Amino acid sequence: xxxxxxxxxxxxxxxxxxxxxxxxxxxxxxxxxxxxxxxxxxxxxxxxxxxxxxxxxxxxxxxxxxxxxxxxxxxxxxxxxxxxxxxxxxxxxxxxxxxxxxxxxxxxxxxxxxxxxxxxxxxxxxxxxxxxxxxxxxxxxxxxxxxxxxxxxxxxxxxxxxxxxxxxxxxxxxxxxxxxxxxxxxxxxxxxxxxxxxxxxxxxxxxxxxxxxxxxxxxxxxxxxxxxxxxxxxxxxxxxxxxxxxxxxxxxxxxxxxxxxxxxxxxxxxxxxxxxxxxxxxxxxxxxxxxxxxxxxxxxxxxxxxxxxxxxxxxxxxxxxxxxxxxxxxxxxxxxxxxxxxxxxxxxxxxxxxxxxxxxxxxxxxxxxxxxxxxxxxxxxxxxxxxxxxxxxxxxxxxxxxxxxxxxxxxxxxxxxxxxxxxxxxxxxxxxxxxxxxxxxxxxxxxxxxxxxxxxxxxxxxxxxxxxxxxxxxxxxxxxxxxxxxxxxxxxxxxxxxxxxxxxxxxxxxxxxxxxxxxxxxxxxxxxxxxxxxxxxxxxxxxxxxxxxxxxxxxxxxxxxxxxxxxxxxxxxxxxxxxxxxxxxxxx
Numbered sequence: 001x002x003x004x005x006x007x008x009x010x011x012x013x014x015x016x017x018x019x020x021x022x023x024x025x026x027x028x029x030x031x032x033x034x035x036x037x038x039x040x041x042x043x044x045x046x047x048x049x050x051x052x053x054x055x056x057x058x059x060x061x062x063x064x065x066x067x068x069x070x071x072x073x074x075x076x077x078x079x080x081x082x083x084x085x086x087x088x089x090x091x092x093x094x095x096x097x098x099x100x101x102x103x104x105x106x107x108x109x110x111x112x113x114x115x116x117x118x119x120x121x122x123x124x125x126x127x128x129x130x131x132x133x134x135x136x137x138x139x140x141x142x143x144x145x146x147x148x149x150x151x152x153x154x155x156x157x158x159x160x161x162x163x164x165x166x167x168x169x170x171x172x173x174x175x176x177x178x179x180x181x182x183x184x185x186x187x188x189x190x191x192x193x194x195x196x197x198x199x200x201x202x203x204x205x206x207x208x209x210x211x212x213x214x215x216x217x218x219x220x221x222x223x224x225x226x227x228x229x230x231x232x233x234x235x236x237x238x239x240x241x242x243x244x245x246x247x248x249x250x251x252x253x254x255x256x257x258x259x260x261x262x263x264x265x266x267x268x269x270x271x272x273x274x275x276x277x278x279x280x281x282x283x284x285x286x287x288x289x290x291x292x293x294x295x296x297x298x299x300x301x302x303x304x305x306x307x308x309x310x311x312x313x314x315x316x317x318x319x320x321x322x323x324x325x326x327x328x329x330x331x332x333x334x335x336x337x338x339x340x341x342x343x344x345x346x347x348x349x350x351x352x353x354x355x356x357x358x359x360x361x362x363x364x365x366x367x368x369x370x371x372x373x374x375x376x377x378x379x380x381x382x383x384x385x386x387x388x389x390x391x392x393x394x395x396x397x398x399x400x401x402x403x404x405x406x407x408x409x410x411x412x413x414x415x416x417x418x419x420x421x422x423x424x425x426x427x428x429x430x431x432x433x434x435x436x437x438x439x440x441x442x443x444x445x446x447x448x449x450x451x452x453x454x455x456x457x458x459x460x461x462x463x464x465x466x467x468x469x470x471x472x473x474x475x476x477x478x479x480x481x482x483x484x485x486x487x488x489x490x491x492x493x494x495x496x497x498x499x500x501x502x503x504x505x506x507x508x509x510x511x512x513x514x515x516x517x518x519x520x521x522x523x524x525x526x527x528x529x530x531x532x533x534x535x536x537x538x539x540x541x542x543x544x545x546x547x548x549x550x551x552x553x554x555x556x557x558x559x560x561x562x563x564x565x566x567x568x569x570x571x572x573x574x575x576x577x578x579x580x581x582x583x584x585x586x587x588x
Contacts, residue, residue, distance in 0.1 A: 033084050034097035035077035036580060037548070042110040043556055044073035046086055046542040047527050054471045056517040069519075069558035076110060078548040081579035086542050108574045109556045111522065112540050113271030113549035114489055115529035118383075118417055118438055118479035121261030121273055121299075122282055123162075126249075127483045128260055131161035133190060139174035142190065147182045155185040158246055162483070164199065166192030167341020167450055173223065176201050176232025189242050194484040196339040198239035200232050208245035217241070219338070219360040236344045236360055254285040262296050266583040269489055269573035271549040272298035274479070274533065276383065276417065277333040279307040286327050295326040296583045297576075298549075300533045302383055303375075305334035311371055315378045323538055326579075330534065331381040333417070334372055337361040337391035340420060340454055341447065345388035348423060352456035359388050373402050376409045381534075383415035383438060389423040389462065392416060396429045403433055410434050413532060418443070418481075421455065421463045431473035436532050438477050439466065441495035441521070442485040448501070448510040460511070466496070467514045476516075477532050478524035489525065490557075490568045496521040497561045497568075504566055518561030548580040 049072075050059035058064040063072040075092035077085035085095050096102065131149045136142035142164050150159055164174075179188060180202040187204035191197070200208075212229045216222045220238030223231045234242055249257070265273055278286065278301045289295050303314055311332065319330030338344015338360045343351055346361035372382050386395040395416055403410045410433060419430075419437040430437055444464035452460045462468070469476060478496060480487040491502065496516050499509035509515060516524070530540025539547040552575035560567050576584040 035095040037078040043071040112526040117274040117529040119273040125257030125261035134163035161190035166197035277304040302331040302333035346391040387420040427472040445501040
């Protein structure tokens with residue numbers, strides 16, 4: 001027999017092996033970190049596989065088989081602000097202790113934390129206190145909403161509204177007549193949905209000292225009647241004439257709006273935002289909130305190129321080098337042209353519905369090329385708003401010129417914000433200069449009813465062209481440009497995958513050839529924004545050692561997006577975790 005007295009050496013060897021095994025188990029148990037948080041029973045997609053091909057085909061090592069996606073894990077464990085385990089329900093038990101918080105997500109989909117890579121969160125928070133006009137289909141409905149609000153506001157106080165669609169209303173713009181008749185005792189200013197138009201009543205114009213003699217600013221238009229008097233409508237840069245008269249918010253008000261906006265983003269599943277256009281007052285609010293540990297999610301701040309004093313101060317200081325902060329500043333946001341809806345986007349040829357007009361652009365619109373180049377030489381990433389095909393071409397030329405003078409500039413992952421209309425010859429230039437196209441899927445489905453009128457049937461083929469950009473080798477990130485568009489992630493994904501609106505129209509999608517796959521859409525809100533913020537070594541993938549930034553959704557967008565995309569609208573955010581902290585948990 002094996003344990004016979006005739007085999008003393010074999011018995012000794014077995015005892016030694018048993019002792020060694022027990023010692024190893026004890027050592028591993030002592031050295032293994034106990035988790036602070038464990039999520040169980042999830043459909044976990046780690047994204048620790050390769051990017052899809054330019055045509056959207058999943059990589060060979062992707063968890064995709066027989067036309068369906070399959071989660072590559074079931075559970076995650078967190079200690080401190082880092083992930084320490086991603087794997088099976090069985091194996092995660094080794095990280096559980098009496099003090100571990102364990103959450104059963106009941107089949108929820110766990111993904112790397114969502115990132116909205118182009119936001120205006122102060123505006124989002126402010127809009128929660130303003131008159132919301134997004135439901136108004138015409139001037140009469142908008143005025144009725146403002147009048148109802150004014151009934152509860154003391155006479156003389158300013159009323160600010162937002163959300164009327166300057167693109168959809170472009171052929172029937174409102175004036176001040178009805179607004180002034182219905183609300184005569186309050187100065188009223190109402191911003192357009194995308195921020196490129198403003199509409200005020202007579203009292204607001206009086207408070208702003210705007211008369212028939214007031215000249216328009218560069219790249220701005222004061223809409224006038226036949227007698228030359230302002231009608232109450234201001235376009236592009238001229239919107240500042242009205243907004244400048246609105247009393248400046250206090251530091252505490254601004255902090256309140258910023259915090260409200262960030263908390264709303266946390267509820268919506270986002271672990272981070274890229275705040276596009278941070279001026280001095282907003283930077284002060286963000287820094288104050290960070291110093292007090294009150295930022296609920298991460299903020300990647302893009303300094304406003306219109307704040308030259310802040311730009312020069314940060315140029316001397318240089319971009320942030322450390323990632324161990326909730327607020328990181330290493331980018332700049334500039335404007336090149338206006339919006340397509342208000343015919344401010346700079347086009348190579350005339351607008352199809354406005355002969356003789358090609359939009360607005362250039363340094364007078366707010367893009368100081370010399371100063372932006374100085375920021376690049378100081379190590380800052382630059383993102384430039386460019387919508388028209390001329391705007392995109394000339395922005396690409398700017399980057400190419402800077403890179404030619406200093407080849408190191410090519411490594412800074414510069415961005416074109418919107419990249420909305422691109423000439424066919426210019427698509428390859430994004431890859432050549434390593435420019436990221438930062439785009440908004442909701443804009444395509446919101447603009448589809450009028451965009452072709454502006455551009456014509458041929459030029460529209462280069463608009464909102466996500467697939468063409470991918471095939472050309474360009475990098476993409478997706479975002480909302482809130483508060484101008486709905487930041488709901490399910491709306492964003494649905495727009496990207498189907499190119500249909502919330503009304504599910506058109507049935508086959510608008511220029512469906514430019515749609516992306518469910519994987520690409522999700523990567524554009526998770527993995528790829530991590531790269532755009534130089535954070536790919538910290539986040540964007542669920543793996544041990546990465547930040548514990550993750551989002552849990554009630555549905556699986558990977559498979560729904562391919563089969564029943566309309567059901568994406570039934571989804572909800574179950575959990576948002578930032579640096580191991582639960583910043584949102586849906587109540588059951």
